[in-house]
Amino acid sequence: FATLLHAAEEEIALVRNTTEGVTLVAEGFPWKPGDNVVLPADEFPTNQYPWLNLATRGVEVRRIPLVEGRVDLGRVAEACDARTRILSVSWVSYWNGWRNDLDAWAELAHRHGALLFVDAIQALGVIPLDVRRTPIDFLAADGHKWLLGPEGAGVLFIRREHLDRLRPLGVGWNSVRHAHDYQRIELDLKPTAGRYEGGSRNLAGLLGLEASVRLLCSYGPEALFARIVEVTEEACQRLRGLGAVIRSDRTPEHRSGIVLLDMPGRDPQALRRRCLERGVVLSCRAGGLRISPHAYNDSSDLQRLIEALGA
Known part of the structure; x- marks a missing residue:
């Protein structure tokens, strides 16, 4: 440490x-x-x-x-x-x-x-x-x-x-x-x-x-964070294509590995249960859905998320 x-x-x-x-x-x-x-x-x-x-x-x-x-x-x-x-x-x-x-x-x-x-x-x-x-x-x-x-x-x-x-x-x-x-x-x-x-x-x-x-x-925190930003930016782009509203601040000085999103007109608790049934783990926070990809996550994981939310 x-x-x-x-x-x-x-x-x-x-x-x-x-x-x-x-x-x-x-x-x-x-x-x-x-x-x-x-x-x-x-x-x-x-x-x-x-x-x-x-x-x-x-x-x-x-x-x-x-x-x-x-x-x-x-x-x-x-x-x-x-x-x-x-x-x-x-x-x-x-x-x-x-x-x-x-x-x-x-x-x-x-x-x-x-x-x-x-x-x-x-x-x-x-x-x-x-x-x-x-x-x-x-x-x-x-x-x-x-x-x-x-x-x-x-x-x-x-x-x-x-x-x-x-x-x-x-x-x-x-x-x-x-x-x-x-x-x-x-x-x-x-x-x-x-x-x-x-x-x-x-x-x-x-x-x-x-x-x-x-x-x-x-690996080093610098490399890990660069990878996490890459994964979360791809996630935000693909989620917006699904109709999601990204509530997290994604400016370079304030973004992190946590992304809070809304799926307008859909119940976040029900969406979370559906995702969990499909082996996709996320949380409900402040009336929205929270994802937290780590550096080991990749595009295939994001595809599973998109498919679970879009089902």
Whole structure:
């Protein structure tokens, strides 16, 4: 993961899922009553509930409505003030595939003296990210989406200078420097993100995830994303020929591997069931159909999709 993100190994912790990563930051941050978090209103629940759960500590969550499915950074900026501590955002929207400009988000957060948390589950592994150039502060992702790994194995990135800012949670035998000296009881935490790996982990899941990440890195995120753009552009073209309306923003700066579409006059739930019966897997989101082709998909897969939707 350090190679994938261009991060230091000391900044990487292995976690069970995105939720655990968000929670470690949300619950470990040194909040004061009156502080606030700013995030888009359409975030996946994983990137909302851990922040909303801070209400008992006097922390306000400011949820910014979207404009026609798009994030308006101007509105986000207007919601920030001197008590804004964290901006939290998905790199790619789970429902319509909108890809956020993380450089712009990081600049906005830091301009207001805040930090940036990124939910990267819908992009990590197939869209390039260099945290040395894009100064995000925290990132979390589960491995079972675009990373093609098992469920229950994920990653948390904490920029080195923030390690001591967070109160460590889930501290256990593996959180200390002398992890295998069980007779020595001294709370001497590891000076790395490994302090969050408190106990025994999902080794089978992590081994599977390691194999998947190595495979993805052998191709490189740049090549993988170029292929995904090629496949999704072909999908959009063929779907429009079938009468579909593409709701996702497909401009180069915001497109991703997720495409949301409408089939006017047809029930998306019924269409999804028909597709599943034919071995074509897609989802219903926001009253439409969502497809998420990966780099391994090809024109024959798209043909099966077109035939299933057109049946």
